[in-house]
Amino acid sequence: MNPARFIGRNERFELTRFELNKRLSFIGLELSERGKFMKVENTSTISEAEQRVNRFKSKLEQRNVHSKIYEYCNAELLSENYFHSVFEAVKSVAETIRQKTNLFQDGSELIDIAFSIKNPLIQINDLSTETKESEHKGFANLIKGVFGMFRNPTAHSPKIVWKITEEDALDIMSTISIIHRKLDYKK
Missing domain, CATH: 1.20.120 (Four Helix Bundle (Hemerythrin (Met), subunit A))
Known part of the structure; x- marks a missing residue:
């Protein structure tokens, strides 16, 4: 997940990081945009993990954007x-x-x-x-x-x-x- 490996494929990097961070949240870790691990509070449910990973998109979905x-x-x-x-x-x-x-x-x-x-x-x-x-x-x-x-x-x-x-x-x-x-x- 080194960002340098995804030059010219940023969308693929973000999609992979998104999926990885959902799983990592259960053990209290998150992979940053820079490819570094950060400690975060553990999640205990799938919906909590998905919301934490993408709070912004989740809020847009709540607003039912086009x-x-x-x-x-x-x-x-x-x-x-x-x-x-x-x-x-x-x-x-x-x-x-x-x-x-x-x-x-x-x-x-x-x-x-x-x-x-x-x-x-x-x-x-x-x-x-x-x-x-x-x-x-x-x-x-x-x-x-x-x-x-x-x-x-x-x-x-x-x-x-x-x-x-x-x-x-x-x-x-x-x-x-x-x-x-x-x-x-x-x-």
Whole structure:
């Protein structure tokens, strides 16, 4: 389990470490991301071992987050890497929009084209009233805000500068989950 043996295969390392740590927790050990053993409090049940190993993913499951979150950032979730989990989850929004529209743009330009009121490529409702149009515009602005606040800083700042707590990561992931649920709307 020396991390150097997994260069270019980080997801495999994290999945293996995740499974190993579930078992090690019964004897009070945990293998760190650096490949070093650390003492931890012993677990006595399978569910306790699974929750300890992946508290973050377990909390996301309790919140019933959208399946796209797991699809795009499973390895980051398993390693409880909040910074990269958020980064990958936000990128999943842009990628989902591109897949639905066949557009290649990014950021605000992608959102403006995809969610225009006159010729929307994606709709989150039937746009039949002023209120529904307002909701549609607000949703587009929410996505732009998520990009500006959570994708751009993670893309341009090292994680030692742009720190993110578990609580913030959970809230951000919940917001991204709402976005994916709205993107699932069918006319």
